[in-house]
Each structure stands twice: as structure tokens, then as C-alpha cells.
Amino acid sequence: MSLALYTLVGIAFLVALFFGLRKLIRTYLTFRGKMLVTCPETNKPAGVEVDAGHAAIMSAMGEEDLHLKACTRWPEREDCGQECLSQIESSPENCLVRMILTDWYKDKTCVYCRKAFGEIHWHDHKPALLAPNKITVEWQEIPVEKLPRMLSTHKPVCWNCHIAETFRRAHPDLVIDRPANRSHLL
Ligand SMILES: [Zn+2]
Structure with a gap:
């Protein structure tokens, strides 16, 4: 490969790295911290926490994968379908x-x-x-x-x-x- 091609590949790599990191940080900051949702099962408030680290890594790889790492209804309801995530997905800032x-x-x-x-x-x-x-x-x-x-x-x-x-x-x-x-x- 010529030097120009190496440079081009290098630049492309750095650009991809920059956008990946930006997405990672943004996703982490969006979902980090305690959140308040309405539990779809009880229709009452519940406190939850999204696994922001996992969501951030997945987003950098171009995938969206939210799941909870804590809920005030756990451990009793730890096997629920985590349907409250739709509230967080549609408006994370209103849940934080x-x-x-x-x-x-x-x-x-x-x-x-x-x-x-x-x-x-x-x-x-x-x-x-x-x-x-x-x-x-x-x-x-x-x-x-x-x-x-x-x-x-x-x-x-x-x-x-x-x-x-x-x-x-x-x-x-x-x-x-x-x-x-x-x-x-x-
Ligand atoms: Zn005062």
C-alpha cells in the first residue's frame, strides 16, 4: 500500500473512533443515574437504574440495547419483562x-x-x-x-x-x- 492509502485508512479509522466515542459518551450520560418510572404492572412509581455502561458500549457498536441493572421492586420482580424501559427510551430526561x-x-x-x-x-x-x-x-x-x-x-x-x-x-x-x-x- 502506498503512503497515501495508509494515511487515508488512518484518517478513516480516527473518524470512526471519534464518532464511536462520542456516541458512547452521549449514551452513557443520557442513561446514567437513578430514574423514576411508572411500573406497568402496578401503575405505581418505581425507582430504576439502566445499565448505562452496557448501553454505551453497545451504542458505540451501532446497536441499541437497554436493560435495567436495578429496580426498587427487585428482587421479588427481578424476572419481569422490564416493560418500563419504553418510558425511558421515549423520554430519558423525564425519567432521570x-x-x-x-x-x-x-x-x-x-x-x-x-x-x-x-x-x-x-x-x-x-x-x-x-x-x-x-x-x-x-x-x-x-x-x-x-x-x-x-x-x-x-x-x-x-x-x-x-x-x-x-x-x-x-x-x-x-x-x-x-x-x-x-x-x-x-
Ligand atoms: Zn436557605
């Missing part, structure tokens, strides 16, 4: 818990300090929720399948206020309350 939460916090303000949430950084300083019993909880503590109900009964709390409230609960003797700031919560 972090997207559902981003949407929920988007136009809200912290129930304590009244600050708007703005852009949420999910890797740290995540916002929390205020339960009806006035205890703040981090959303990771809430089972995914209970999220839809929680979002209708709980109020949004920013990270700083969540930490302050957690400290207040643990050390009530060290905190001096200013009732004017909290009157809207009573």
Missing part, C-alpha cells in the same frame, strides 16, 4: 431523578432564607427538602419511588439552611432564634 428535581427546584425559593435556587450543582451543596414534621432531609435519603408524593408534601430548602437546621436540631442549646426570620414557617 436529577432532571425531575432540577425542574422542581427551578422556580422555587428556599423556605427559610427565601433565596432562589438558580442553577443546581448536583456534585456538591445539593438542595434539601423540608418534611411536614419540620425536619430537613437530603433527597438521596428518599426512596425514588416515594419522590412524586414527597415533592407534593415537602418544601424546598437550600444547602446552607439544611446544614443550619441540622445543627439547630443537634444543638438546640447553642442556637439563639430570631423569631422574626422564622415566623413564616410556624
